Amino acid sequence: MGCDPVSSLAVHAAIASRGVALDLEVAEGSVVALVGPNGAGKSSLLHLVAGLAKPSSGEVRIGGREASTPDHCLPTHRRRVALLTQRATLFPHLSVLENVAFGPRAAGNSPAAARTRALTELEAVGCAEFASRRPDALSGGQAQRVAIARALATEPEVVLLDEPLAGLDVAVAAEVRHTLAARLRGRTALLVTHEVLDLWTIADRLAVLTAGKVVESGPVAELLTRPASPFLARLGGTNLIAGAAVGTDLLEVSPGVVLRGLADPEQPLAVGAAGLASIQPEAISVHLTAPGGSPRNTLAAQVTGIEPRGQVVRVHLAVAGHELLADLTAMSVAELDLRPGAHVWAAVKATQVRLYGR
Amino acid sequence: MIRPALPRWLAVPATAAAVFLAVPLLAMLVRVPWGRVPALLSTPAAVDALWLSLRTCTLTVVVSLVLGLPLALVLSRTRGRWAAWGRVLATVPMVLPPVVAGLALLVALSRRSWLGGWLASIGIDLAFTTAAVVIAQTFVAMPYLVVSVEGALRSAHDEHAVIAATLGASPSVVLRRVTLPLIAPAVASGAALAFARALGEFGATLTFAGSLQGTTRTLPLEIYLQRELDTDTAIALSVVLIAVAALLVAITARLSRGAIGTTSGV
Amino acid sequence: MKTCNLCAGLAAALLLTSCASTQPAAGGSELVVFAAASLNGTFTELGKEFEASHAGTTVKFSFDGSSALVDQLKQGAPADVFASADRSNMDKAVAAGVITGAPEQFTSNVLTIIVPTGNPAAITGLDDSLTGKKLVVCANGVPCGSATVKLAEALGVTLSPVSEETKVTDVRTKVESGQADAGIVYVTDAKASADLVESIPIQGADKARNDYLIGVAKDAKQAALAAEFIALVKGSRGQEVLKAAGFGE
Numbered sequence: 001m002g003c004d005p006v007s008s009l010a011v012h013a014a015i016a017s018r019g020v021a022l023d024l025e026v027a028e029g030s031v032v033a034l035v036g037p038n039g040a041g042k043s044s045l046l047h048l049v050a051g052l053a054k055p056s057s058g059e060v061r062i063g064g065r066e067a068s069t070p071d072h073c074l075p076t077h078r079r080r081v082a083l084l085t086q087r088a089t090l091f092p093h094l095s096v097l098e099n100v101a102f103g104p105r106a107a108g109n110s111p112a113a114a115r116t117r118a119l120t121e122l123e124a125v126g127c128a129e130f131a132s133r134r135p136d137a138l139s140g141g142q143a144q145r146v147a148i149a150r151a152l153a154t155e156p157e158v159v160l161l162d163e164p165l166a167g168l169d170v171a172v173a174a175e176v177r178h179t180l181a182a183r184l185r186g187r188t189a190l191l192v193t194h195e196v197l198d199l200w201t202i203a204d205r206l207a208v209l210t211a212g213k214v215v216e217s218g219p220v221a222e223l224l225t226r227p228a229s230p231f232l233a234r235l236g237g238t239n240l241i242a243g244a245a246v247g248t249d250l251l252e253v254s255p256g257v258v259l260r261g262l263a264d265p266e267q268p269l270a271v272g273a274a275g276l277a278s279i280q281p282e283a284i285s286v287h288l289t290a291p292g293g294s295p296r297n298t299l300a301a302q303v304t305g306i307e308p309r310g311q312v313v314r315v316h317l318a319v320a321g322h323e324l325l326a327d328l329t330a331m332s333v334a335e336l337d338l339r340p341g342a343h344v345w346a347a348v349k350a351t352q353v354r355l356y357g358r
Numbered sequence: 359m360i361r362p363a364l365p366r367w368l369a370v371p372a373t374a375a376a377v378f379l380a381v382p383l384l385a386m387l388v389r390v391p392w393g394r395v396p397a398l399l400s401t402p403a404a405v406d407a408l409w410l411s412l413r414t415c416t417l418t419v420v421v422s423l424v425l426g427l428p429l430a431l432v433l434s435r436t437r438g439r440w441a442a443w444g445r446v447l448a449t450v451p452m453v454l455p456p457v458v459a460g461l462a463l464l465v466a467l468s469r470r471s472w473l474g475g476w477l478a479s480i481g482i483d484l485a486f487t488t489a490a491v492v493i494a495q496t497f498v499a500m501p502y503l504v505v506s507v508e509g510a511l512r513s514a515h516d517e518h519a520v521i522a523a524t525l526g527a528s529p530s531v532v533l534r535r536v537t538l539p540l541i542a543p544a545v546a547s548g549a550a551l552a553f554a555r556a557l558g559e560f561g562a563t564l565t566f567a568g569s570l571q572g573t574t575r576t577l578p579l580e581i582y583l584q585r586e587l588d589t590d591t592a593i594a595l596s597v598v599l600i601a602v603a604a605l606l607v608a609i610t611a612r613l614s615r616g617a618i619g620t621t622s623g624v
Numbered sequence: 625m626k627t628c629n630l631c632a633g634l635a636a637a638l639l640l641t642s643c644a645s646t647q648p649a650a651g652g653s654e655l656v657v658f659a660a661a662s663l664n665g666t667f668t669e670l671g672k673e674f675e676a677s678h679a680g681t682t683v684k685f686s687f688d689g690s691s692a693l694v695d696q697l698k699q700g701a702p703a704d705v706f707a708s709a710d711r712s713n714m715d716k717a718v719a720a721g722v723i724t725g726a727p728e729q730f731t732s733n734v735l736t737i738i739v740p741t742g743n744p745a746a747i748t749g750l751d752d753s754l755t756g757k758k759l760v761v762c763a764n765g766v767p768c769g770s771a772t773v774k775l776a777e778a779l780g781v782t783l784s785p786v787s788e789e790t791k792v793t794d795v796r797t798k799v800e801s802g803q804a805d806a807g808i809v810y811v812t813d814a815k816a817s818a819d820l821v822e823s824i825p826i827q828g829a830d831k832a833r834n835d836y837l838i839g840v841a842k843d844a845k846q847a848a849l850a851a852e853f854i855a856l857v858k859g860s861r862g863q864e865v866l867k868a869a870g871f872g873e
Contacts, residue, residue, distance in 0.1 A: 076520070077525075077527055077532075085517075087517070091522075093539045102522070102525055102527070103525035106525055106526040154526055464801060464803065468802065468803050469803065485786075485803050486787050568760065574787065575788075579790075585692065586692065586790060589695055
């Protein structure tokens, strides 16, 4: 695997002590979201790129130049890599403007030039009016936007973001997400997140990490609309069941249990080969007795959990050896008196089951 | 938040403790011959002692900052056994009885020692000089600065330092523009504590530097002498020491409270 | 409620202070002697002999600077005998009314020069050999210091000490450790330092002689025993012990 000349960032490194062996190439101007369970190695990847962790083998190249090898590690302050974390971590003893001007000043610019640059960045995130304030006078969302301005003022080659919106409440996060999407457009960035909205809004590509390795990567739309793993399906908010195709629109998900659905024209089922069925949670209806009639998929299920989510209740069901999530109204859940352990019937129309080959 | 109540009987030992601490100080204040104080404090001996103490303590704080800050910074970043031993070393002078500290300095630096002899041979004679006073004071006072600063450093300025590095600041720039400003309150309060300790330093100075008016007889040594000659003078000078000590402690308390505010930054 | 707690606190404080006063040995009598620090070795020895000859009596000593002892007596510290290292302190004690009757002179002390073993600075006496050398003396006002000043004046010598100590022991230790080239102390102190220092006698040292005086304290609980102790000190045995330590007439 040669070094792609268009790659702005290439990581082919391992840290033996942390049990990670990562391979990832990021093209210039591409925002890659990193997802995966905790401990999968997402932070390690960011640390390798930032120069905060040394690889035990392999290398990290930034902008085509070698940045980290087991013998030689370019120090953090010589890389042009910016870091944004959950906490804005603004310097409390400096004003907002001085915070944002910090990077340009450290790069050797005159105080005046640094301040001009800082003001430009602050305007771009809509925080120019706070220029003379102290960080402790800012709200969480304002502070995070200032942190974005500060990070971008240094004209970094790579921007690293570690769950930057996790510490903000939903309404504020929405605003900052919008700012982030606008400011990161066209920049090379790695974004660690658990939030699917971040994936759709900010990222172009998606990389899934599990147990210290990158297991999947590709465009966001592709990976989420046709998720190839339950993790991705969960992330995208759909149910995913694996099985074997027994017909062009039939998938056997467990002995004797067959789902009928609509085949995906771009990835059709091949009879006898493995296949996946994707079902939206709101497409599943729950009944206390087996509903009769029309060609629908009706499966025996057992309730394993109830998860209130505002107006909607997410019911966890064990169906034919798989876990499915069904979204019902609170009223329905109460009327049906659903509780963990209850035996019910799950029904879904064939038109709402998407089948595709692996 | 409503604070849970303490058991009521605690007031008894607490009051006894407060009384125990306050009575000697109050007794001093009562005993002071207030009318004579201006005269007692303006004798050449008293003025010399006060000035000498002020000069040497200020020098001590400067030396403590120049040497102690780097030590605290290095200790806070080093892990493992070296750091543990380093911390013990930095703290031991704090708990040594001053006379022991003085003896240690004597053994190390007197003319008959290897180091002292070598210094004498290149023309540096420390015995009975003001420099010896500063050395004695620094030995006992610097640990207070080191401990205060290291404590502040360990309570998380790592995040700020990492971010500063990603913004392109070299380690020296990080130190100058981020770390030092953030620990400034702890440095100030550590310096105040060191000054107070140096001001009260007696045993080490007496053993190592001697006692000569204007050269080595600091305020505590003057009090020690006046105790034999004129008790009123001794008490008047003691009250000056108590007042300065109280002032320094108050400043330290003020600065510590200020510091707590800044570290809870965004 | 609050006043009760304050009372309890004060009561506790008072209790603690009253516990400090010690009680004499059950059955016997105790003689309390306040003596100048320079009398430590000699008086301790005499005290043992006194206890041996007076069954059931214990002698308790308090050795300190003469000035400090006078202060303590003035504050009402319990003592039976007071022995001062110089006349002026005894005069202060008499003037303060803490001594009964007339105190008596029982011995004297003169000054000498001590140098570290080997006399590295080649001192010959209270003369020009001291110029430019590190001389340590007692501070003026302290008995041995006053004597030093008086002696220097009487002999017409100017002294430039590098340190004026508050306690004679501090002078001794500086010479013993070799930090100082020479020190001026009492003959008795020189003897106490024994092999650690060498003594160089001062010609005309008795021009500044310190007279030691002893007297009975005003509120002595053991006035009779006190008188007997003074008799021992002034008697032949006492004088023998004092001379052996270096004291004079």
